[in-house]
Amino acid sequence: xxxxxxxxxxxxxxxxxxxxxxxxxxxxxxxxxxxxxxxxxxxxxxxxxxxxxxxxxxxxxxxxxxxxxxxxxxxxxxxxxxxxxxxxxxxxxxxxxxxxxxxxxxxxxxxxxxxxxxxxxxxxxxxxxxxxxxxxxxxxxxxxxxxxxxxxxxxxxxxxxxxxxxxxxxxxxxxx
Amino acid sequence: xxxxxxxxxxxxxxxxxxxxxxxxxxxxxxxxxxxxxxxxxxxxxxxxxxxxxxxxxxxxxxxxxxxxxxxxxxxxxxxxxxxxxxxxxxxxxxxxxxxxxxxxxxxxxxx
Amino acid sequence: xxxxxxxxxxxxxxxxxxxxxxxxxxxxxxxxxxxxxxxxxxxxxxxxxxxxxxxxxxxxxxxxxxxxxxxxxxxxxxxxxxxxxxxxxxxxxxxxxxxxxxxxxxxxxxxxxxxxxxxxxxxxxxxxxxxxxxxxxxxxxxxxxxxxxxxxxxxxxxxxxxxxxxxxxxxxxxxxxxxxxxxxxxxxxxxxxxxxxxxxxxxxxxxxxxxxxxxxxxxxxxxxxxxxxxxxxxxxxxxxxxxxxxxxxxxxxxxxxxxxxxxxxxxxxxxxxxxxxxxxxxxxxx
Numbered sequence: 261x262x263x264x265x266x267x268x269x270x271x272x273x274x275x276x277x278x279x280x281x282x283x284x285x286x287x288x289x290x291x292x293x294x295x296x297x298x299x300x301x302x303x304x305x306x307x308x309x310x311x312x313x314x315x316x317x318x319x320x321x322x323x324x325x326x327x328x329x330x331x332x333x334x335x336x337x338x339x340x341x342x343x344x345x346x347x348x349x350x351x352x353x354x355x356x357x358x359x360x361x362x363x364x365x366x367x368x369x370x371x372x373x374x375x376x377x378x379x380x381x382x383x384x385x386x387x388x389x390x391x392x393x394x395x396x397x398x399x400x401x402x403x404x405x406x407x408x409x410x411x412x413x414x415x416x417x418x419x420x421x422x423x424x425x426x427x428x429x430x431x432x433x434x435x436x
Numbered sequence: 437x438x439x440x441x442x443x444x445x446x447x448x449x450x451x452x453x454x455x456x457x458x459x460x461x462x463x464x465x466x467x468x469x470x471x472x473x474x475x476x477x478x479x480x481x482x483x484x485x486x487x488x489x490x491x492x493x494x495x496x497x498x499x500x501x502x503x504x505x506x507x508x509x510x511x512x513x514x515x516x517x518x519x520x521x522x523x524x525x526x527x528x529x530x531x532x533x534x535x536x537x538x539x540x541x542x543x544x545x546x547x
Numbered sequence: 548x549x550x551x552x553x554x555x556x557x558x559x560x561x562x563x564x565x566x567x568x569x570x571x572x573x574x575x576x577x578x579x580x581x582x583x584x585x586x587x588x589x590x591x592x593x594x595x596x597x598x599x600x601x602x603x604x605x606x607x608x609x610x611x612x613x614x615x616x617x618x619x620x621x622x623x624x625x626x627x628x629x630x631x632x633x634x635x636x637x638x639x640x641x642x643x644x645x646x647x648x649x650x651x652x653x654x655x656x657x658x659x660x661x662x663x664x665x666x667x668x669x670x671x672x673x674x675x676x677x678x679x680x681x682x683x684x685x686x687x688x689x690x691x692x693x694x695x696x697x698x699x700x701x702x703x704x705x706x707x708x709x710x711x712x713x714x715x716x717x718x719x720x721x722x723x724x725x726x727x728x729x730x731x732x733x734x735x736x737x738x739x740x741x742x743x744x745x746x747x748x749x750x751x752x753x754x755x756x757x758x759x760x761x762x763x764x765x766x767x768x769x770x771x772x773x774x775x776x777x778x779x780x781x782x783x784x785x786x787x788x789x790x791x792x793x794x795x796x797x798x799x800x801x802x803x804x805x806x807x808x809x810x811x812x813x814x815x816x817x818x819x820x821x822x823x824x825x826x827x828x829x830x831x832x833x
Contacts, residue, residue: 343613347762347833351509351779353617362519378507379472386502386516391494393457393519398620400509402470430761443626463621510782511623 316408320374320381327372327382331420333412338423340411349403349429356411357396360421362388368395370414377407403429440465442538446528452520454546460492461515464530464538470506487512489531494544495524520546590737591746593753602756602766609763610833614779618831624706624777624784627699627829631707634700640691646708649688654708661712661826665815667725674728674811678705678786696805702784706775710828717772717826719819732816735809741800747813771814771821773830780833787814 341355360368367390373383383401395413403409406429412422447461464487471484484506492500500516518526523546529539596602635646635654646654661677668675675683681704682693694701721729736747747767750759755766774787788810792802803809 343611345609345761346613347610348779350782353513353613353620375507380505380507382505383507384502384504387500388516389499391497391499391519392517394517396515396517398461398513398515400513400617402507402509428761440626445621445625447621461621463623463625465623465626513617513621513623515620 317376317381319379320376320410323374323381328412328414328420331418333420333422335422335424337421338411338413340409340423340425342409342425342427345428345430346403347430349405351400352403352409352427352429353398353400354409354411355396355398356413356423357394358413358421360395360413360415362390362393362395364390365416367416368413369416371395371397372410372412372414373397373399373401374410374412375401375403375407376410378402378404403427405429442466442530442536444528444530444538444540446526446540446542448526448542448544452544452546455519455521456546457517458520458544459515460518460526461513462528463511463513465511466530466532466538468506468508468510468512485532485534487530487532490514491529491531492516492518493525493527493529494518495522518544520544522546590734591739591748593737593748595752596754597756599766599768605756606763606765614831614833618777622777622829622831624775624829624831627703627706627775627784628710630700631703631705631710634704635707640685640689642688642690644689646684646689646704655711657708658711659715661709662715662718663720665811665818666720667723667728669724672724673808674725674732674815676788676806676811676814677709678788679806679811681705681708697786697789702775702786705786706784706829709775709826712826713828714825716823717818717821719815719822721815721819725815728812729815729819731809732812732814735813736816741795741798743798743800745798745800747794767817767820769821769824771818772824773827773832775828776830776832778832784829787817 337360338356338358341357343352346352354373356371356373358368362368368388370385370387372385374381375383384399386397388395406427408424408426410422410424412420414420443465445463449456449458452458466487467485468487469482469485471481473482474480475482486504486506486508488504490502490504491498499518502514504512522544524544525541526544527539527541529537531537632653635650636652638645638648646657650656664677664680665674667673671679678696678701682701685691686693694704739746739749750764751767751770755764757764771787774790775784777784778790786805788805791810791813792805795802
């Protein structure tokens with residue numbers, strides 16, 4: 261009889277732990293579907309496109325605030341090409357191009373590149389003049405980890421245009 | 437590639453028409469040290485050493501100036517556009533934080 | 548009663564452990580080596596994971612055309628090509644010759660020479676790779692010192708002379724005495740080794756197109772046409788044999804030295820199965 265009890269209790273224990281862990285798992289799975297209640301961050305951050313609810317690091321907020329003040333960024337006229345996955349964060353190619361006019365009096369004055377999760381979010385900028393003919397820039401940059409890459413174009417009238425993309429930086433399992 | 441910091445390649449399209457907006461591709465050999473990397477042998481941090489300014493002159497006038505930080509990759513590549521409306525030299529000058537100045541001039545010859 | 552049950556449990560666990568240990572030891576590195584020696588030349592049967600078209604589709608979806616575009620825009624290895632050209636014209640050694648003395652200005656007569664390497668060499672009674680051929684030539688014809696493998700000059704010279712064959716298809720032959728070395732190379736490619744007990748083929752045949760952590764494992768097609776190649780991970784240019792050694796390190800296996808017999812045989816095998824690929828030097832890869 262006793263051995264029966266033993267095995268019973270053991271089985272019971274396994275059952276219970278199994279149920280509890282399953283319940284825990286389902287709860288945690290559900291919680292990922294519950295939308296975050298943070299809402300829009302407002303101001304400049306709000307203007308920087310969807311997905312901003314996931315908190316941006318403090319460094320980038322300060323940097324954008326100090327560079328552009330509270331000016332709104334229009335998320336159009338800029339095309340940024342990045343890899344979806346960068347196996348090597350030390351070399352990530354970024355291509356920026358824009359269809360904005362480049363005529364005297366109305367041209368793109370400056371192109372900025374920011375990476376949210378780098379120690380210094382400011383990567384590079386380039387001053388342009390109408391003699392460039394086209395507002396475009398390609399550069400290879402370093403990224404510390406998976407992060408949002410932002411580019412902001414400032415035109416001669418002080419208007420801002422931008423584009424953001426997320427680049428996954430992975431630590432490769434291979435690659436000798 | 438330890439050989440030759442400051443070696444430069446500038447590539448222009450083969451044929452250029454007058455007034456065409458051309459793609460200028462540049463490559464320079466430079467370590468672009470961030471200052472955070474540790475030397476495996478000496479266990480000491482390698483001091484920062486990177487290019488922080490690039491200037492583009494076309495026919496003697498400054499048309500573009502880039503500001504870089506250490507977050508630009510080793511052996512930096514950059515491409516940008518220039519409106520080829522005259523036959524003139526295109527000079528590009530890189531400056532690093534230790535006072536190194538590297539420059540190269542190519543002739544833009546629109547047909 | 549409880550005691551008895553516990554005893555039974557103990558006995559059972561012991562038996563299971565012993566079984567597990569014997570089962571596992573069959574797959575341990577030591578076991579694999581022993582089995583290999585006994586069996587001689589058996590090759591593990593592996594089925595390719597998927598067609599190349601399917602693999603390529605996955606690659607495009609995962610990485611896009613990033614490296615291809617970067618290679619087109621500006622490859623830092625292009626600087627080596629210029630230096631290689633200078634080296635080909637540089638007089639070195641006791642006989643006062645350069646590559647150009649025999650092979651014409653800029654060694655241009657060597658156009659297409661790289662397509663048939665690696666190949667069997669009677670004097671070596673082994674496989675001659677392109678890098679080894681250049682060094683042999685330097686020693687015998689020029690009386691110069693051989694260049695150290697993976698050194699800047701060696702890579703530059705090899706890359707330059709190989710680049711003369713750019714755009715030409717690889718046509719390596721395994722007829723005659725090369726056949727046995729090809730077989731050896733194939734066995735080396737399929738042999739499980741190292742602490743992780745992998746073979747080259749496990750990843751690049753059986754699991755090509757799947758992921759190892761976050762990497763998409765590459766298919767072994769087009770693995771031989773672009774060396775010496777600039778690799779973003781290295782931040783510099785390297786040879787195919789350096790890549791072999793890198794892979795072997797990841798498998799935690801013994802790493803034979805550069806241009807050792809086993810690596811030369813493997814190079815022959817990998818190049819032969821990629822016959823017909825157009826040589827495109829320097830390459831640029833992740």
